[in-house]
Amino acid sequence: MKVLLLENVQGLGKKGEIVEVKDGYGQNFLIAKGKAQHATNEVINKYKAQVRKQQEIEALEIAELHQMKNVLEQLMLVLHKKVGANDTLFGSITKEEIAAEIEKQTKMKIDKKHLEIPVAIKHLGQFQVLIKLGHGIHTTLNVEVKAQG
Template structure:
């Protein structure tokens, strides 16, 4: 029996996949649990429309991420932290501090988990930072740590 998956099924496929399964498996497991629907013309048309909408949404997200990446790569991201006389910080600059600096300077909210530091920042100076904006796009920004 040909079915369209309505949810991810571990041993079968992902949502939206067209699968061929045994009649009993479909009638007794997939259909009663609403994990799949019959692959008729209406379901196939709906599946195609969803795929096109997903592709358009993905393209728009990628375009927005590229614009943001160009802004991040050219921006001066300044983080102020307390430091001693020798340039060492009292503590460290974290992903949260960098996300807050980006939010205040560029008015863009970035999740702190998307900011990747090569090592802990414990001194004044300039540091390269990678920010994962999209599945296929990583922006490289420079963070300037200044004394508060």
């Protein structure tokens, strides 16, 4: 019996492969557990269409992320904070503040989990923040901290 694997099966094959298995194993284990489907032309064509659609969606996401990357690279984010002696901030600049300011200035939502602040921002000056957008696309955001008032 030929089956189309819907997930990786150790010792048999990877997701999307069509493999030949014994009838009992295919029917009673693979198909019964939802790990495979009987490999008819209809099932194979439906799977290929589903894979194509997923690839198109992924290509659109990547194009969108590249566009966001270009906008973020051009952006100079300016944050105004209260300062004490020696131009030291009260507290530090957080990922939440940076994400909120990005959304305020560009209308783009960036999850704070995607931001990496290499050195804690505790004084006035210019800093760089790494943003991991997804699909292996990274960019650097310039942040400038100025005294409030």
